[in-house]
Amino acid sequence: MDTGSLDQWLVLALLGLPLAGFGLTALFGRRMGTKAWIIAVAAIVAVWVAAMYLVDQTLFQHAYGDGGLHFRLYEWIPAGSFQVDVNFGLDALSAVMLIVVTSVGMLVHIYSVGYMAHDPGRWRFFAYLNFFMFSMLLLVLADNFLLLFVAWELVGLSSYLLIGFWYRRRSAALAAKKAFIVNRVGDLGFALGIMAIWTTVGTLNFGDVFTRLPQLLASGGIQEWQMIGICLLIFAGAVGKSAQFPLHVWLPDAMEGPTPVSALIHAATMVNAGVYLIARTNPLFAEAPEALVVVAAIGIFTAILAASIALTQTDIKRVLAYSTLSQLGYMFASLGVGAYVPAIFHLVTHGFFKGLLFLGSGSVIHSVDEEQDMNKMGALWRRIGITHVTMLIGSLAIAGIPPLAGFFSKDEILGDSFKNGFIWVWGIGVVVALLTAFYMFRLMGKTFYGPSHVDPHVEPHIHESPKWMTIPLILLAIAAAVAGLVLGLPFDGGLIHQWLDPLFSATESVLGHGGSTFQIAGIDGVLILVSTAVAAFGLFAAWRLFGFFGIGPQAARVAAVTDRFKGLYTASKNKWYFDDLNDLLFVRIGGLLAAGLWWFDVHVIDGTVNGIASLTQSSGRGLRQVQTGHVQNYALGIAAGLIVIALGYIVLVTR
């Protein structure tokens, strides 16, 4: 470390506290019994306090200037010309991420105290959760690509551990493995991207790379296609971690993990890492607009694909998982059209309302005896009031109903895509908004408003969750309700823009944005009206079909609609058959390939070796016939040899 200032120590504390919490809980948590959460939660609360101080310093006090706080801890890999340090950076982007990560993280920790109260493995759970917080904070604070990659894999590992938390369930173990391996596919690209960066510029520090790589491109040191290649490789990492098409298959399965995990990792924080990565490397993408188009295309395609699947799922957590995919798609689309600030804005608001929705769904699941199938719920709104209200706020927020958080961020995304000339992104985005409102209120209707299908044995035991769980819900609901107002107003000039515009202004202009000013009475107002209207229509349709506060659920009409579009319905219900395709490609064909290669190994390669051996052996066996073991045979041989030699001598020499 260069200097030992307090802020640097606090940055280290952000990492050190959860790590210490992990270590202590892992070692002693088992003996602490039901109190296993104390260390972990205390660590995270402390982290939150420290983080808020640092956020204040960065965003409000501008204590570190526009560049942010950067410092080196120690030299990590000194391999000749390849020098990588463990160094950290804290700028506006990191600070915004810190807000989401530590806030949602803290609330999820507190929620988990209640949610996991009866699980004997709770000490493991809290240890893993702390470990995840460490990894995620490292990801946000890392100041070079390789350290970021470390964190990238470590969050993947925590995700693996937490998805597979209930390891006795085969499906959980399989889902954990799938998540890790699919993530690794993306990581492969990311790793190659890092190699490409080092090979071209010889450094991996963010600051140096972001200045030198564009310079190299300008000076002709590298070709344009190389730049695009680097960007696409980095994007591959983001696709894996943020579960974008075609690597989206792991996220729905990841719902096998405990619900707080789904809220924290698979909704609010880790899956956003891809968005963070693209935003972080925006100076590179600015030089490769073609790569940005790919980002936008993948993003918006994932958005509509996932939304279409979310329409028909019946597992409450899976609906939310596909919704997450869809919202992440929005963020990538936003990044792709060059609207970085709205993307991060949506990341923040989505972090709050999706975290809220997941925690709420956990509360619902808890109340109906761990049942996740929405077909076995219904009419819960009277029974679990707090959960219902908070989830309603979350649903309205995600549907984009003003003035809740989702409205502001989603609207900025759609508005910017339209204004930046990506009409197709805007068009699909509006459809997705419609679908979002629809499937969310389908979920609300089936869970809370429609007729009850709860198991009669469970029915009497439906109960509101303990305070450990409801207080985080309430806090998150408040955040989901007001985050948009606080950060997003005035339009295009709110806090979030004040914080992040300095970071992105240079690169946002690449795609032609930045010049136009916001006009509520002009084009922007029209766009806002359109998207709001669309969301309202989706909401209304869902309401008609699935009910709202007990009014008008119409099962017959639902059946009629599904019958009408039977092909689409089944395809959506089967997730467009991606899992089956993967199963065929990688499990079956891959398995056959592996088995074939093993056969090759044993029979061809080793067969050759053993063939040589048995050839030697059989020729030896043949020759062994000579070795009769009868001494007289040998003696005769000696005599014969003697005679031959003597005759030879006589014939050849004596004459």
Next chain:
Amino acid sequence: MTGNLDAYLVLSGLLFSIGTFGFLARRNAIAMLMSVELMVNAVNLAIVAFGTFVPELKGQGTVIALFVMAVAAAEATVGLAIVIAIYRNRRTPLVDEYSSMRD
């Protein structure tokens, strides 16, 4: 003829050949040992003959022959003891049934 080295050497050679035949052809271990004794005697005869006809040897032939006899005696002792020991294990003096060295 008695003054001719060749005669003794040829005689020795014939005796040696007879011994060789016996060693190669007989199945009985003791018969083989007897054949070996014949061969040893043949060699001894050659040695003594050389000792007699080559002046430089000055009686060395006799000395060598005595040594050979001593060694032959030792060989016969040990050889016969081995034959008896094997016979006790295998109940047969026939060597072509002794083939445990093979496997």
Next chain:
Amino acid sequence: MDLHGLPILSGIIFTPLVGAILIAFVPRDRQRLVLWLAMGTALVTFGLSLLLVAAFHTAAPGFQYVETVDWIPAFGIQYKVGVDGLSLILVVLTTTLTWISILASIGPIKTRMKEFVIAFLILEVGMIGVFLALDLFLFYIFWEVVLVPMYLIIGIWGGANRIYATIKFVLYTLVGSLLMLVAILATAFSFQAATGSWTGAFDYLQLRNFGFDGSLQFFAFGAFFLAFAIKVPMFPFHTWLPDAHVEAPTAGSVILAGVLLKLGGYGFIRFALPLFPAAAHQWAPLIIVLSLIAIIYGAIVAMVQPDLKKLVAYSSVSHMGFVTLGIFIFQSQGMQGAILQMVNHGIITGALFLCVGVIYERTHDRSIAKMGGLAGSTPVYAAIFGFFMLASLGLPGLGGFVGEFLVFLGTFAVSPIAAAVATFVVILSAAYLMWMYQRVVFGELSDFLKSLGHHLTDMSPRELLTLTPLMALTVILGLAPGFVLNLIQSPVGDVLARVSVGGPTVGILP
């Protein structure tokens, strides 16, 4: 720290031999004394190697603490040993793994303990000797000394099919090493013919400056290549490895994976490249392709293995592919990564074999299909096994990652496509290791394991003592690999400088 001319290297080489001789005079029924002596010897050797680390001058180039004694003066053969950064870390790896292996075999080895530890200590003599020898003849002798104890260890204390495995191991290895002997003699004769004197004809330090002519280089390199490639083992010379690992006792597997495989990589860097730089360039494309095949192929085949040890063995094939790849791209980061990978693989795979040994000792079975649900009944074991599983799949922050990444990085600088192919293995390794881990550790406790009842205990303190040092090393090498990288900086630079005179690599790779 200075050692004032003490023959520290000979001390390290022959301490285990002295210990072995001492143990030979202990009556076989005094098991405890035998064990104490063996552990003591191994620990003293370990201590001496640490002393050497302390006394080593990292900054100084070339070999240090060189000892030279005429051995067969008529042919210029000397007892010549010396240490540089490369040999230093491998010696420390050897001494570390040896005491851990002896500690690990106290329970599992039930018969002929005395002979076992004697074989093990002699094995250590051979391994350390290989890493320190600077005379080709001496090197060859130590190279073969390694073979005999390993032959006995697999052949006497091994599993059911041990005779097949051990004979295969010995014959396979012998084919290569005998060709290497021929090549050593050929270089010596060539040297003698050129200089008219036998002095220095086996001396590595003189031979590497000699510059052999092209065709001799080509064939001599081929012979060395075969010897080292079999030891590494490279595809397609790897089939002895799964058999040997499956049959070897746990400690044998640990040393086999941990050190014996490194002899090949070390041989490439120390002897094959500097002695025959031009031939190295001619052979490099072939070796790079074989390495890439080994990396992918080993991983794919590992995926369908039903036996835990076989799975780890095939993963070794894959992991050692990085080593040869890193060496033969002739690039600084790549070669440093290869060396780091050797160290990491030694520690991690050694530890994985120890983990397999722990479960084998309780179940006497290694088939993955019969396992399941260990996380519930043996949580500490599950955690440690998981730790090494993750380290083996190259999780950043743990040892395996840095070495692998440096190899990939170096490869990328030379050929992005080769790097892409090699890097693809991170997916495969995650797949086979996690699949294995899932089936062994997750799920409900299998019926087979249930039938063991109370025999299925968690790790004993002794087992923990064998694995915790390796865990610590894995973490240290992941977080601060600098101390190893600094040590190998100058040897790698030296080798690459020598290789660079061999001309450009024939470019069949984009």
Next chain:
Amino acid sequence: MGLPQTIPLLGWSWDDVIFVVLSGVMLGSALLVVLGRNIIRSGLFMILSFAALAGIYVLLGAPIVAAAQVLIYIGAISVLILFAIMLTQSKGGSAALTFHHQAKAAGLAAGLLALILTVTVLWTTWPEAVAPGVAVATASTVVVAQLLFSNNTMAVEVISVLLLAAVIGGVFLAKREEAPDAGEPTPDGSA
């Protein structure tokens, strides 16, 4: 003695006659040793063969060797062999011997060997060989004794140690194992 110096018809000296007779006896009995089917007879013919050879030694002017031949071969070794024969004759077993299946090849080999040896001997010009008809030199006891106990003392000692070892070895090998169990190990010849 009233005998003529030479055999009248053939012109041979008496020495020659004795030589021929002794040679004939020796070779004949040796042939009977190797060809005879009764091993006891073989042993007896072997004694005869040894005795004839002793006579030839006398003709050769080596009386000490002749004496030793009688003492060692006829007196010791032959008796030893006869004892061995007695010991190894199984009670019910036939005394008849069969030849090895390679007997014909052995005969051929022995014949060739004899031919080669004879041819070689006859073709070789022996250096320093005494001319035919000259009286043979006699190795006197004194000379032999001197040679044995001065020049070759070491060899004599070694031979004595060897004999001692052979005696001990013979005793050890032939000693019957004091097996408490009655059964002999593996009575069948094949293992």
